[in-house]
Amino acid sequence: MSLQVDSVVKEIENYEGNFHKDVIEGLNTYPKKLYSKYFYDPIGDRLFQDIMQMPEYYLTDCELEIFSKRTLEMAELISADYSAFDLIELGAGDALKSSHLLRHLSKSDIDYSYMPIDISGNILTVLCEKLSEEIPNLDTVPLEGEYFEMLNEAMKISERRKVVLFLGGNIGNMDVEEAQLFCAEIRRRLSPGDLFIIGFDLKKNPHTILSAYNDKSGITSAFNINLLHRINRELGANFDTRYFQHYQTYDPISGACRSFLVSLTNQYVHIKRDSIFFKENELIDMEISQKYSLEEIQRLSSLAGFELLVNLNDNKGWFVDSIWRV
Ligand code: AVJ
Numbered sequence: 001m002s003l004q005v006d007s008v009v010k011e012i013e014n015y016e017g018n019f020h021k022d023v024i025e026g027l028n029t030y031p032k033k034l035y036s037k038y039f040y041d042p043i044g045d046r047l048f049q050d051i052m053q054m055p056e057y058y059l060t061d062c063e064l065e066i067f068s069k070r071t072l073e074m075a076e077l078i079s080a081d082y083s084a085f086d087l088i089e090l091g092a093g094d095a096l097k098s099s100h101l102l103r104h105l106s107k108s109d110i111d112y113s114y115m116p117i118d119i120s121g122n123i124l125t126v127l128c129e130k131l132s133e134e135i136p137n138l139d140t141v142p143l144e145g146e147y148f149e150m151l152n153e154a155m156k157i158s159e160r161r162k163v164v165l166f167l168g169g170n171i172g173n174m175d176v177e178e179a180q181l182f183c184a185e186i187r188r189r190l191s192p193g194d195l196f197i198i199g200f201d202l203k204k205n206p207h208t209i210l211s212a213y214n215d216k217s218g219i220t221s222a223f224n225i226n227l228l229h230r231i232n233r234e235l236g237a238n239f240d241t242r243y244f245q246h247y248q249t250y251d252p253i254s255g256a257c258r259s260f261l262v263s264l265t266n267q268y269v270h271i272k273r274d275s276i277f278f279k280e281n282e283l284i285d286m287e288i289s290q291k292y293s294l295e296e297i298q299r300l301s302s303l304a305g306f307e308l309l310v311n312l313n314d315n316k317g318w319f320v321d322s323i324w325r326v
Pocket of ligand 1: 288
């Protein structure tokens, strides 16, 4: 392996590193940083469900519309050469969106397996039960673990053509540079003819975007604050969440929508033996939800070594599922 590829892999493995180490390291850097991938404990899962129900949070509805109204186009591209394939979904969750596609693909006689990847074994069990009721003939191979590890597993299971789904605008939780590395790592594991289908939230009226992440009801705030509670619960820390406040920004030029927690006072927080000082008004960088223009999506696909086949958008033109081929 070349040095460069080596360091890319390290960076991504790092991204998938362990909770305690990431928290201590993140809170000892400047600016302080926590990773949004840790938002999703059982309470965080429930808060994210609540976010998806908020009228301001348009992403889920837009992508659901794409998957329910443009299934035919998607299915035609996927089964263009009639060869058997594996449909791998990164972060499948409840597969609400992809189940439309699965149902459609299962009506044709092309042979395929569905391989949902998720770090939550619990979610995968529920999903498999749901799918075996809804689509009894579907061959489902659940893979519990981190994206790249399980993607490597999937490659070992069969040599069939691969179609990889990465939906929900989850790519937004990486900054543009990380997204480039991520897409290049996906590309490295695929072969000519394989597809990568990836959901992007688009740049749009900045008020629309900011409102989706800065709801008056305080759900997004609670979603961020829950990570402090999780650190208290799982790492024996003593964050007093009354002294942290959610702050959201959107920069319409770069497309970065960011959330922070602001320390409302000078305070020490203890995480077992470590003690961390927060100055009044000091920030913790919590999450990025990067928004893209169509040109930026095109650029990302070619930098990673894909050919962009089509962008499927919702009616409002707020979200796209972009279909890339190796
Ligand atoms: C699950 C990453 C798509 O960034 O829009 C929602 C997470 N954060 N509100 C997003 C989230 C705050 C969400 N993704």
